[in-house]
Amino acid sequence: xxxxxxxxxPGVNRESTxxxxxxxxxxxxxxxxxxxxxxxxxxxxxxxxxYQGALxxxxxxxxxxxxxxxxxxxxxxxxxxGIGSNLKVxxxxxxxxxxxxxxxxxxxxxxxxxxxxATAGSSTLTVTDTAHGAYEGxxxxxxxxxxxxxxxxxxxxxxxxxxxxxxxxxSYTVTATATASAGDVGNxxxxxxxxxxxxxxxxxxxxxxxWGAGGWGGVGTGxxxxxxxxxxxxxxxxxxxxxxxxxxxxxNRRGGPIYMYIxxxxxxxxxRAVVLSSTSPSPYTTDAYCPSVCNIIMVSDASRIVIAMGCxxxxxxxxxxxxxxxxxxxxxATWYPQVTNQAGGYRLSHGSEIIAALxxxxxxxxxxxxxxxxxxxxxxxxxxxxxxxxxxxxxxGQNVVSTANNVVYWMGQDKFYTYSGRIETLPCxxxxxxxGDINTDQSAQFFxxxxxxxxxxxxxYCSANSTTIDRYVIYNYxxxxxxxxxxxxxxxxxxxxxxxxxxxxxxxxxIYHESGVDDGAVFPAAPIQAYIKSADMSVSDGYNYGFVWxxxxxxxxxxxxxxxxxxxxxxxxRRFPGSAYxxxxxxxxxxxxxxxxxxNYTVQRFTDQVYPRLRGRHVRLSxxxxxxxxxxxxxxxxxxxxxxxxxx
Numbered sequence: 001x002x003x004x005x006x007x008x009x010p011g012v013n014r015e016s017t018x019x020x021x022x023x024x025x026x027x028x029x030x031x032x033x034x035x036x037x038x039x040x041x042x043x044x045x046x047x048x049x050x051y052q053g054a055l056x057x058x059x060x061x062x063x064x065x066x067x068x069x070x071x072x073x074x075x076x077x078x079x080x081x082g083i084g085s086n087l088k089v090x091x092x093x094x095x096x097x098x099x100x101x102x103x104x105x106x107x108x109x110x111x112x113x114x115x116x117x118a119t120a121g122s123s124t125l126t127v128t129d130t131a132h133g134a135y136e137g138x139x140x141x142x143x144x145x146x147x148x149x150x151x152x153x154x155x156x157x158x159x160x161x162x163x164x165x166x167x168x169x170x171s172y173t174v175t176a177t178a179t180a181s182a183g184d185v186g187n188x189x190x191x192x193x194x195x196x197x198x199x200x201x202x203x204x205x206x207x208x209x210x211w212g213a214g215g216w217g218g219v220g221t222g223x224x225x226x227x228x229x230x231x232x233x234x235x236x237x238x239x240x241x242x243x244x245x246x247x248x249x250x251x252n253r254r255g256g257p258i259y260m261y262i263x264x265x266x267x268x269x270x271x272r273a274v275v276l277s278s279t280s281p282s283p284y285t286t287d288a289y290c291p292s293v294c295n296i297i298m299v300s301d302a303s304r305i306v307i308a309m310g311c312x313x314x315x316x317x318x319x320x321x322x323x324x325x326x327x328x329x330x331x332x333a334t335w336y337p338q339v340t341n342q343a344g345g346y347r348l349s350h351g352s353e354i355i356a357a358l359x360x361x362x363x364x365x366x367x368x369x370x371x372x373x374x375x376x377x378x379x380x381x382x383x384x385x386x387x388x389x390x391x392x393x394x395x396x397g398q399n400v401v402s403t404a405n406n407v408v409y410w411m412g413q414d415k416f417y418t419y420s421g422r423i424e425t426l427p428c429x430x431x432x433x434x435x436g437d438i439n440t441d442q443s444a445q446f447f448x449x450x451x452x453x454x455x456x457x458x459x460x461y462c463s464a465n466s467t468t469i470d471r472y473v474i475y476n477y478x479x480x481x482x483x484x485x486x487x488x489x490x491x492x493x494x495x496x497x498x499x500x501x502x503x504x505x506x507x508x509x510x511i512y513h514e515s516g517v518d519d520g521a522v523f524p525a526a527p528i529q530a531y532i533k534s535a536d537m538s539v540s541d542g543y544n545y546g547f548v549w550x551x552x553x554x555x556x557x558x559x560x561x562x563x564x565x566x567x568x569x570x571x572x573x574r575r576f577p578g579s580a581y582x583x584x585x586x587x588x589x590x591x592x593x594x595x596x597x598x599x600n601y602t603v604q605r606f607t608d609q610v611y612p613r614l615r616g617r618h619v620r621l622s623x624x625x626x627x628x629x630x631x632x633x634x635x636x637x638x639x640x641x642x643x644x645x646x647x648x
Contacts, residue, residue, distance in 0.1 A: 003552070003638040006621065008534055010036040011481025013429040018620070021535035026620075029485035030530035032454060033476060039633035040530040040625060044503070045520035047510040049097035051090075054160040055139070060508020061099045062090040065203050067445075068399070069493040069502055070242035072249065074263055079497060082249055082261075083504065084240025086201040087137070089251065089273060091261070092510070103197045104259045104273045107133065111144060114194040115187040118152050118180035124164070125152070125180075128171045129194055137200045138163045140174070144191035150183030152176055157188060198256065201238025204467040205444050237444055239398050243299040245332055249273070250306065252297035254398065255319065258308065260284055260332070276332065289335040290327075293319045296357050296398070300364065302377035303329040305342065309366060310354040314345070321353035322368065324375070326384065342383045348373060350391055356398045361406055365419065367395045372423060390423035396440070399447035399491075402457050404477055409457045411446065416475070426475070430482045434473055437464045445469055449492035451501055453514060455479070460489050468506065517561055517631040531624030532634075536574060539641045540617045547644035548573075548619060552609045554635030555623070562629030567603055569623055569637075573616025615644050 009024040010033045018026050030041050049061055057063045064087030073079050079094035088103040114129040127140075134140065145157035161174035239254040249261040251273060261273035262283070274284040277292065295310030306327040312319055314336070325345035328334035337343045348354065351368025358365045364375040372390045377383070394413035395401070401410040408419040409426065414435050416426035428434070439462040446469070448459040455478035460469045473484040489511075491504040500512040511521050518525040539546030548571065557565040603610065623634050 003640050004539070006534075006537070006637045006639065010038075010479055011429060011476075012483045012532075013535075014433040015429050015431065018535040019618070022537060024535050025483075025532055026535040027533040028483045028531070030487070030528055031485070031532045032456070032474065032483060033479060033481055034454070034633065036479065037634055038532045038623070040517070040528065040631055042514035043516035043518045043520060043528060044511045044513045045515045046522075047092075047097070047512060049092060049099055049510075051099045051101075053101045054141070055162065057508050060505075061092075061510065062508050063087040063101075064200070064508070065237070065506060066491045066504035067237060067447075068240035068242055069491045069504060070244070070249070071493060071497040071502070072244040073497055074247040076247075076265060078263060080249075080263065081498075081502065081510070082242050082251070083491075083510070084238075084242065084251065084253070086203055086238040088139070088197070089240070089259075089261075091249075091263075102261050102271070102273050103139070104275060105195050106198045107196045109192075109194045111193055112190040114142065114192045116145070116148060116152070116157065116192075117187065118148055118150075118176075118184040120180050120182045120184065123176045123179050124173050125176050126167070126171060126173050127194070130170045132170065132172065132194075132196070133199075134163050134166060134172055134196060135199050136163055136166050136172075139197040139200070141195045141197075142188075143193050143195070145188040146186070146191075148180070148184035148186040148188065150181035150185075151178045152180050152184045153178070157192075198253070201253075202236045205237050205442050239444060241296045241298070241398075243297060245299050245304065245306065248332075250276075250297050250299060250332065252294055252308075254295045255293065257292055258290065258294060258297055258306075286333040287336050289314050290333070291325055291335070292317060295319070295321065295354060298357055298359060298364065300326075300377065301359065303342070305329055305383075306332045307357075307364070309357055320347065322348045322351065324348065324354070324366070324384075324386075339381070342380060344383050346384065346386055348386065350388060355395050356401050356410075358401045358403060358408060360403055360408060365389075365401075365408060367401065367410070369395070372419065389419065393417060393423060396461075397443045397446045400459060402448045402450050404450050404452065404455075404457060407477065409448070409475065409477070411448065411459050411461075413440070428475075428482055430473055430484055433484070434461070438462065439464050439466060442467055445490070447491060449501070450494045451514070452494055452496075453501075458492065460487070460492070517559060518628055525628065527626050527628045527630070529624070529626045531622060533622040534620055536618040536620055538617065539619050539639065540643070545615050545617060545644045546619075546641045547613075547615050548639055548641050549613055550609055550611055550640035552638040552640075553603050553607055554637045555603065556633050556635065557631060558633065559631035560629055561631075562627065565625075565630040565632065566627060567623055567625045567630070567632050569603055569610070569621070571612050571614055572620045572622070573614045574618040574620065575616060 012025045012028045013021050031038050032041050051061045062083050064085030066083050066085045068084040070082040081092040083090040090099050091102050092099050117126040139162055141160040143158050147153045156176050156178050163172050165173045241252050243250050251259045258276045259273040276286050276290050278288045291308040291311035293312050294308040298307045308325050310321045311325050328341040328343045335343050350371035353369050356367040366373040374387045374389050376385050378385045396411040410417050416428050418424050418426045442462040446461045457475045460472045462469055463471050472487050489503045493502050495501045500515045503511045519528050
């Protein structure tokens with residue numbers, strides 16, 4: 001029998017059985033396709049900046065689990081990265097690459113508003129502050145305190161703390177950096193000021209459902225406003241939206257107010273973000289009608305109009321999840337509509353809540369839980385026009401929408417969609433695999449982004465048995481194919497203003513993707529374990545067995561940092577579609593030349609052929625690598641097969 005060419009269809013398909021998908025790929029992890037051929041994805045490296053703050057995070061360079069990343073460049077040339085997590089807001093400065101805490105404050109007490117009490121032999125301090133409004137895990141900074149009389153000095157007290165336990169509405173505990181002595185009997189003095197940062201949110205969503213789960217206009221976990229019968233924990237993880245207004249950064253945590261951060265000319269020292277309101281100091285002062293609470297913030301490229309989606313109506317404080325309001329042209333401070341300005345508002349009608357929004361080339365797309373709206377700039381006197389582009393659609397969460405080449409892609413509740421002037425279902429060869437093993441209770445965590453250098457849209461999500469993100473799926477919009485794998489990331493932004501795509505991990509680190517070929521998020525760097533497996537391939541006439549006695553591998557190692565890169569080829573025989581793999585001993589072609597019972601062979605740059613010697617009606621091919629410095633791309637391997645008798 002002549003050599004059989006193994007030129008498989010690009011992309012991974014799990015919509016049928018491995019037998020029905022003959023001629024294609026069936027499983028993958030950390031492998032992409034380029035020009036139709038599979039290759040190991042690029043590596044990543046950890047950013048080497050430092051956190052500059054009084055209370056360093058336990059690991060990494062920022063506190064908490066990041067849910068949003070945003071890059072912008074100021075007119076002075078500073079390239080900045082904003083990070084919104086469930087605990088804090090952090091900005092990375094391009095001046096020195098370090099990270100600074102810009103978390104807004106929700107309250108600052110008057111002098112003497114807080115007092116301390118210590119117990120000898122303990123580092124736990126009890127703080128008394130009437131109606132403090134803090135949660136366990138919140139952050140507070142004290143100033144103006146004097147020594148308690150012993151080891152708890154003024155320097156120990158006048159710093160930032162994380163609240164350990166909330167004892168009551170009027171007291172809580174923190175942990176000092178010193179152990180109290182018998183002389184620590186003071187209360188900190190009459191000049192103590194407590195500055196509370198905004199309440200922290202949870203790391204994972206804890207949904208609560210059922211009749212009366214949400215109060216009538218009540219406040220849920222993390223400050224989320226809720227309505228009758230609405231889950232008070234639906235966005236408990238604290239989702240952020242960022243948008244720069246020139247040099248300034250506007251930000252909003254879902255269910256909270258709008259904040260603004262103004263970078264300093266030298267970036268150091270860093271000021272905190274400040275809430276936009278009529279009572280805030282200049283330049284954060286607005287009129288009395290600026291939304292006090294909203295779900296999503298955006299700045300329109302048309303005349304720099306600030307848009308709040310899912311916000312309170314004029315003269316009220318309750319959040320209307322379907323209301324869109326916008327400021328005057330070129331003004332973040334003017335929100336009251338008049339004939340002399342372009343401020344205004346519009347309530348959407350299809351759906352119960354605005355879930356997501358995305359600005360595209362000529363329109364702003366607004367996704368409710370039922371419909372897609374197009375918001376287009378008309379100019380005075382109407383300012384904006386709204387059109388329903390599609391009804392009875394779904395969307396998984398706030399951050400699952402991305403755009404590439406003027407086409408919008410998003411993840412629905414049970415399928416993927418595209419929009420390019422009209423809504424269409426995106427054909428997916430992994431649909432059954434993804435939506436059959438997914439934790440929709442954690443859909444608020446799911447997110448997507450582009451990897452433009454490789455023509456890819458990435459979605460990250462939680463598998464059915466996980467409450468944290470552990471999987472990704474990729475759509476290559478140039479080749480119109482899908483592939484998938486495992487990876488733990490919490491946020492991603494493409495490389496438009498930076499050299500590499502920036503991602504956030506669960507360990508408080510910023511990770512630069514497509515940099516190197518190894519996992520540089522750990523030290524020392526670890527190899528990336530990548531593999532791809534084919535569906536069953538027939539090596540017989542369907543009746544007789546086939547005997548695979550020779551294989552000619554075809555693989556390149558361009559881009560490898562290892563002087564002797566290598567991969568493993570695994571051939572696994574099968575008798576019938578329903579039988580177990582490996583009814584005969586699998587033959588592995590791996591990275592050594594030890595002739596054991598597995599008959600291992602080295603496949604390196606100049607390996608021309610190997611002799612696997614296995615029998616079956618069908619064979620599955622797997623290509624994998626787990627060595628440092630290795631980059632590879634598979635070509636078109638060949639099998640040499642001959643008939644080998646008849647069985648069952």
